[in-house]
Amino acid sequence: DAKTTQPNSMESNEEEPVHLPCNHSTISGTDYIHWYRQLPSQGPEYVIHGLTSNVNNRMASLAIAEDRKSSTLILHRATLRDAAVYYCILRGGGSNYKLTFGKGTLLTVNP
């Protein structure tokens, strides 16, 4: 799987937007960009995924750079419940079965 790079930690205030960056300069044309998060003492949870176009769902938005070498997960209004480790993961045709987790970004949300 192609490698991703994320900041170790980020901090946000409640009710404010959060932009979580991910670099994936070696992404291949068939790799999908996935985001999962892991709340404290819980299993990972799917957030969103995309290929080339920006994506929105009820949890977040995903902005993908035109060259696809980076992406940004956007939480429009952070809540305390959004405090978690966020993982950016690439999945391509050769590794459909597994998710390969990195260290992710620990998001702290201040009240």
Add this chain to the structure above:
Amino acid sequence: EPEVTQTPSHQVTQMGQEVILRCVPISNHLYFYWYRQILGQKVEFLVSFYNNEISEKSEIFDDQFSVERPDGSNFTLKIRSTKLEDSAMYFCASSDRTSAYNEQFFGPGTRLTVL
């Protein structure tokens, strides 16, 4: 909303003992996975399972590990002779198909402590 469940939530065992961790995947899902997370470390893939056989396994998944779908609802991970380094959170996951774009649904995990 359907969810993946795991039992027990916490298992304590003596080194050398066998343990079986149980998972009930989402009912219409066909692909099943086990991951583990040692305290303070990354989530690591162990094995994937489809159509009653292992699809892929990592180097962690050695002969001490086995998986089984004994009936239509359960998916189990067995560790034959536990070691201290097997202490970790074990997460089961399932998905309705496998592709580069489908999501996996994770259970809450079983904390395994080997003494």
